[in-house]
Amino acid sequence: MTGRSLRLGAAGLAAAFLALGCGQRGGAPARERDGGERVHNIPSSGAAIAHVDSEQAARNATREPGALETVTAGPVAPWKGPGGKPFEVALRTADPTTALARKFGTITLQTSARARAPDLGQYPCTSCHLGRKITLAEKRIPDAHQNIKPQHPRQTGGACKTCHAPDNVELLALQSGERATLDHTYRVCAQCHFAQANAWAGGGHGKRLDGWQGRRVLMGCADCHDPHKPALERRIPFRAPVLARPRADDP
Amino acid sequence: MSDARLTDPAVDAADATLLQKRVDRRRALGILLGGAAVATQAAAACSPVAPLSDEEREVKLLAWREYIKGNYRFMTEAERAETIARLERIAKVKRGVDVRIQSTGAQPGVEFGYAFNISKCKGFRSCVQACINENNLDRRAATQYIRIFEMENGVVDLEEADATFQHEVPAEGHFYMGTQCFQCANPPCVKVCPVGATWQEPDGITVIDYDWCIGCRYCMAACPYWARRFNWSEPEVPVDQLNPNQHYLGNRARKTGVVEKCTFCIHRTRQGRLPACAEACPTGARVFGNLLDPDSEIRWVLANKKVFRLKEDLNTEPRFWYFTD
Numbered sequence: 231m232t233g234r235s236l237r238l239g240a241a242g243l244a245a246a247f248l249a250l251g252c253g254q255r256g257g258a259p260a261r262e263r264d265g266g267e268r269v270h271n272i273p274s275s276g277a278a279i280a281h282v283d284s285e286q287a288a289r290n291a292t293r294e295p296g297a298l299e300t301v302t303a304g305p306v307a308p309w310k311g312p313g314g315k316p317f318e319v320a321l322r323t324a325d326p327t328t329a330l331a332r333k334f335g336t337i338t339l340q341t342s343a344r345a346r347a348p349d350l351g352q353y354p355c356t357s358c359h360l361g362r363k364i365t366l367a368e369k370r371i372p373d374a375h376q377n378i379k380p381q382h383p384r385q386t387g388g389a390c391k392t393c394h395a396p397d398n399v400e401l402l403a404l405q406s407g408e409r410a411t412l413d414h415t416y417r418v419c420a421q422c423h424f425a426q427a428n429a430w431a432g433g434g435h436g437k438r439l440d441g442w443q444g445r446r447v448l449m450g451c452a453d454c455h456d457p458h459k460p461a462l463e464r465r466i467p468f469r470a471p472v473l474a475r476p477r478a479d480d481p
Numbered sequence: 482m483s484d485a486r487l488t489d490p491a492v493d494a495a496d497a498t499l500l501q502k503r504v505d506r507r508r509a510l511g512i513l514l515g516g517a518a519v520a521t522q523a524a525a526a527c528s529p530v531a532p533l534s535d536e537e538r539e540v541k542l543l544a545w546r547e548y549i550k551g552n553y554r555f556m557t558e559a560e561r562a563e564t565i566a567r568l569e570r571i572a573k574v575k576r577g578v579d580v581r582i583q584s585t586g587a588q589p590g591v592e593f594g595y596a597f598n599i600s601k602c603k604g605f606r607s608c609v610q611a612c613i614n615e616n617n618l619d620r621r622a623a624t625q626y627i628r629i630f631e632m633e634n635g636v637v638d639l640e641e642a643d644a645t646f647q648h649e650v651p652a653e654g655h656f657y658m659g660t661q662c663f664q665c666a667n668p669p670c671v672k673v674c675p676v677g678a679t680w681q682e683p684d685g686i687t688v689i690d691y692d693w694c695i696g697c698r699y700c701m702a703a704c705p706y707w708a709r710r711f712n713w714s715e716p717e718v719p720v721d722q723l724n725p726n727q728h729y730l731g732n733r734a735r736k737t738g739v740v741e742k743c744t745f746c747i748h749r750t751r752q753g754r755l756p757a758c759a760e761a762c763p764t765g766a767r768v769f770g771n772l773l774d775p776d777s778e779i780r781w782v783l784a785n786k787k788v789f790r791l792k793e794d795l796n797t798e799p800r801f802w803y804f805t806d
Contacts, residue, residue, distance in 0.1 A: 433779070
């Protein structure tokens with residue numbers, strides 16, 4: 231019982247980093263940042279938040295077509311994109327300007343879970359998991375993974391170690407025995423979801439960041455899907471606000 | 482009063498050579514009436530009753546020169562630069578905002594195409610929100626270029642579809658299908674325009690010259706997709722929500738009595754960026770790219786997915802495909 235709980239805890243800690251929206255509800259406190267205008271309590275819905283940032287707008291207007299200003303990316307293996315050309319996947323980063331939100335024009339759209347890592351008080355995993363056995367007292371830390379209620383992969387009876395490396399909390403485990411970092415979740419997901427992975431590589435699934443031209447940088451699987459609960463949550467759709475003030479020429 | 486700013490080299494040159502060379506009717510009228518108008522204003526400025534401030538006079542003069550300018554399609558580069566400078570100045574004087582209006586042309590070898598995944602769309606309307614913000618749509622009339630239809634599974638029936646749903650989505654047993662301007666390759670709206678105020682650009686975007694449109698709304702009647710919107714009153718956009726990154730043929734300020742429409746965010750896409758709707762979509766249902774590039778995502782979708790177009794039998798050849806997973 232204890233061993234199983236420990237593994238669950240270790241896996242969950244690593245996964246909290248990936249999770250979209252679970253952390254804040256679960257009580258992992260987001261560190262306060264200066265700059266009050268920045269919204270970092272990202273709703274799990276990924277709702278777009280209207281935001282004015284003229285400085286960013288000016289930067290966007292002057293940059294080269296197709297330039298990717300705020301995205302760090304790494305090459306993807308083993309897929310090829312359209313035309314058999316290699317492409318890149320966006321990486322997580324602790325840099326808040328990159329991680330918190332991608333801004334463009336006069337709006338800020340927070341569609342990415344990359345924002346979560348620097349806000350999670352529990353990341354990196356090794357801040358708790360020091361490579362020794364965790365005592366019972368430490369297990370009672372109230373924030374420790376209470377928020378993770380795995381629903382996936384349910385059908386195949388998956389356990390934590392199906393995806394998480396039992397020997398290293400920072401790594402993911404592939405069925406082949408290989409290890410993948412948290413930046414390469416697509417390698418784990420594609421083991422079952424190969425149709426989606428192929429569409430993702432080709433262009434029919436997922437999101438391309440920033441432009442249709444230039445470098446092709448995609449978001450990774452866990453940027454949109456919470457690995458423990460991959461379906462998007464239902465929500466109330468946006469409704470355009472209407473100015474209530476009457477016009478000068480109204481009767 | 483900054484006379485230097487108002488000096489319009491083209492008009493001055495035309496003024497000087499009015500008697501020596503051929504001047505088209507529009508320009509000649511403009512020069513003559515413009516002179517009269519300025520004289521009237523100058524007289525009014527001298528009268529003690531209602532003196533015009535320098536700025537008011539400047540706006541009137543700018544508005545007049547805007548009024549007599551030509552169709553954007555037939556302007557020279559110099560004329561385009563002039564009208565853009567005037568429009569930017571008007572925005573500065575009237576609203577106090579520094580807008581930047583592009584006249585970026587189509588890139589060679591580019592024809593835009595759009596694909597919409599009806600399996601993915603969940604009806605969140607994030608695209609609508611982004612579109613409103615990006616294109617400076619009228620907040621008062623709640624103008625929207627995009628409509629998301631909620632339909633029961635199994636049939637594409639736009640007559641039974643609900644575009645005003647406001648409940649938790651996705652609803653059980655329903656799917657969502659977004660429409661906007663499809664940038665048809667055979668656009669009925671362009672054919673019916675009596676004044677040539679709307680046309681198709683080389684990259685496939687159908688655009689409107691808002692200053693040439695007479696507001697007859699024939700194009701709205703002709704469009705089988707209800708993609709065009711009419712400004713019954715001057716669009717109201719709060720200054721702090723105004724997008725200053727604008728295009729002459731796109732999201733610049735519209736006026737009363739003209740038609741507007743989706744331009745695939747012409748000010749963004751011609752710089753290699755995605756339209757705001759595609760960038761905002763949280764589900765990845767929207768795919769945008771260059772149809773002439775065999776390596777683009779849109780071409781991959783067209784080659785590998787089951788696609789259809791809306792009202793294909795009308796021979797409008799939309800550049801907008803729907804597909805399923």
